[in-house]
Amino acid sequence: MNNPRYEESTNFLKLAEKLIPLGSQTFSKSRTQYPVGISPLYVDRAKGCCTWDIDGNKYIDLVSSLASITLGYQNRQVNRAIRKQLKTGTIFSLPGKLEFEVAEKIVNLVPSAEQVRFGKNGTDATSAAIRLARAVTGRQVIAVCGYHGWQDWYIGSTSRNKGVPGVVSDLTKSFGFNNLESVKEIFEQNPGNVAAVILEPMNLSWPEANFLEEVRALCTKQGSVLIFDETITGFRFSKGGAQELFGVLPDLTTLGKGIANGFPLSAVVGKREIMTEMNEIFFSGTFGGELLSLAAANEVLAQHLENKVVPKLYEAGESLSNVTQEALENNHLSEVLELSGHPTWRFLNWKDHESASALEIKTYFMQECFKEGILVLGAHNVTTAHSRNIIERIGHKYSQIFFRLSQSLENNALKSRLEVAPLQPLFKVR
Ligand SMILES: Cc1ncc(COP(=O)(O)O)c(C=O)c1O
Numbered sequence: 001m002n003n004p005r006y007e008e009s010t011n012f013l014k015l016a017e018k019l020i021p022l023g024s025q026t027f028s029k030s031r032t033q034y035p036v037g038i039s040p041l042y043v044d045r046a047k048g049c050c051t052w053d054i055d056g057n058k059y060i061d062l063v064s065s066l067a068s069i070t071l072g073y074q075n076r077q078v079n080r081a082i083r084k085q086l087k088t089g090t091i092f093s094l095p096g097k098l099e100f101e102v103a104e105k106i107v108n109l110v111p112s113a114e115q116v117r118f119g120k121n122g123t124d125a126t127s128a129a130i131r132l133a134r135a136v137t138g139r140q141v142i143a144v145c146g147y148h149g150w151q152d153w154y155i156g157s158t159s160r161n162k163g164v165p166g167v168v169s170d171l172t173k174s175f176g177f178n179n180l181e182s183v184k185e186i187f188e189q190n191p192g193n194v195a196a197v198i199l200e201p202m203n204l205s206w207p208e209a210n211f212l213e214e215v216r217a218l219c220t221k222q223g224s225v226l227i228f229d230e231t232i233t234g235f236r237f238s239k240g241g242a243q244e245l246f247g248v249l250p251d252l253t254t255l256g257k258g259i260a261n262g263f264p265l266s267a268v269v270g271k272r273e274i275m276t277e278m279n280e281i282f283f284s285g286t287f288g289g290e291l292l293s294l295a296a297a298n299e300v301l302a303q304h305l306e307n308k309v310v311p312k313l314y315e316a317g318e319s320l321s322n323v324t325q326e327a328l329e330n331n332h333l334s335e336v337l338e339l340s341g342h343p344t345w346r347f348l349n350w351k352d353h354e355s356a357s358a359l360e361i362k363t364y365f366m367q368e369c370f371k372e373g374i375l376v377l378g379a380h381n382v383t384t385a386h387s388r389n390i391i392e393r394i395g396h397k398y399s400q401i402f403f404r405l406s407q408s409l410e411n412n413a414l415k416s417r418l419e420v421a422p423l424q425p426l427f428k429v430r
Contacts (some may be wrong), residue, residue: 008055011043020027037420038367047247049385059375066091070258072385085295105301112249115275122231122256123149125266128283133196133225140175146200147429160427198227201242212248239304303345316386325394331406356414363422
């Protein structure tokens with residue numbers, strides 16, 4: 001049964017899928033994540049921390065375009081920078097000076113950055129970093145932990161590896177976060193052949209027992225390149241990223257998402273002695289120096305240099321966690337939903353309950369959040385536009401939603417209150 005609230009979205013999906021496989025360019029924005037019939041599926045516009053779907057429903061947006069927005073949608077200063085850039089051009093036949101200006105800001109912000117190359121998606125940056133690591137070490141094996149994008153070298157190591165040659169997948173080995181033994185094992189099983197260890201310096205869990213320091217030491221000892229994938233943590237966990245927060249410096253870092261507040265820009269940065277090898281490998285794209293994204297980044301990074309962004313992200317993230325935790329405790333749901341991760345990128349981890357599975361509970365939660373005008377998926381991706389007032393409103397809405405969730409679980413009624421089939425298990429990357 002389709003909820004009339006999402007009629008336009010539901011109908012448009014059918015139309016879109018005639019021309020666009022999955023009806024979306026991005027897996028995490030597709031119907032695989034949003035149960036059809038109870039979810040908004042297409043967005044018309046967004047401003048600040050709010051999003052309007054094509055049915056005209058308004059939401060407080062906690063997805064923040066998969067954490068690519070840090071200053072809120074349509075940030076005034078960023079828009080001003082873009083308009084100014086439009087007057088001189090969006091791309092030229094030769095590089096513009098802006099590439100240097102933005103690179104200089106990144107070098108000033110990110111502790112391990114000595115040189116910079118730009119790409120568009122996070123995947124460009126991670127794949128370039130891997131090629132670079134293989135080039136400088138002359139080795140082949142890559143140790144991975146977390147999500148690193150859609151290219152063969154990484155996605156071949158997941159269960160969604162259709163289309164990736166086995167010879168490529170075989171070169172990528174996964175290890176567990178905070179599991180130093182699993183990293184050591186990869187080194188032991190591939191002596192002298194580990195080109196790089198790439199990991200998100202933090203996602204669901206905080207690093208424990210000097211994990212990052214130990215991995216750093218291991219890479220140095222083994223002559224492997226340590227890559228921090230800071231596509232999300234960069235310009236979010238601190239103005240210099242997770243490496244600044246934890247005081248551990250990688251050889252290479254990949255950046256993306258929030259670097260340009262929603263404009264397509266990514267970067268691979270790192271030590272000069274390694275980055276220089278970029279002159280010898282091939283990492284090149286027509287739009288690498290596209291100027292609207294660089295103009296956006298120039299403004300975003302200027303705000304970071306003045307330390308105007310991260311403290312606000314922390315404040316929003318911490319107060320949102322507090323109101324969420326309070327609503328959970330008041331409704332005796334702490335065993336069903338556990339919050340984890342960093343305040344600025346906090347994960348919602350659903351657990352099975354005796355009367356419903358974790359996926360059924362998550363589906364019900366999404367159904368009720370969407371009705372209440374909250375757009376949320378698996379994490380709270382806060383922005384500086386999530387004001388105190390907005391967080392209070394979310395807390396109020398969560399109190400009502402968690403009350404209904406708790407009642408439904410207690411009365412063994414959750415399944416009957418689900419208006420569509422629950423979400424299906426998807427391949428897990430974290
Ligand atoms: C940590 C991390 N690395 C890499 C990527 C890939 O970035 P993109 O989707 O922009 O290619 C993502 C995207 O979610 C990510 O979260």
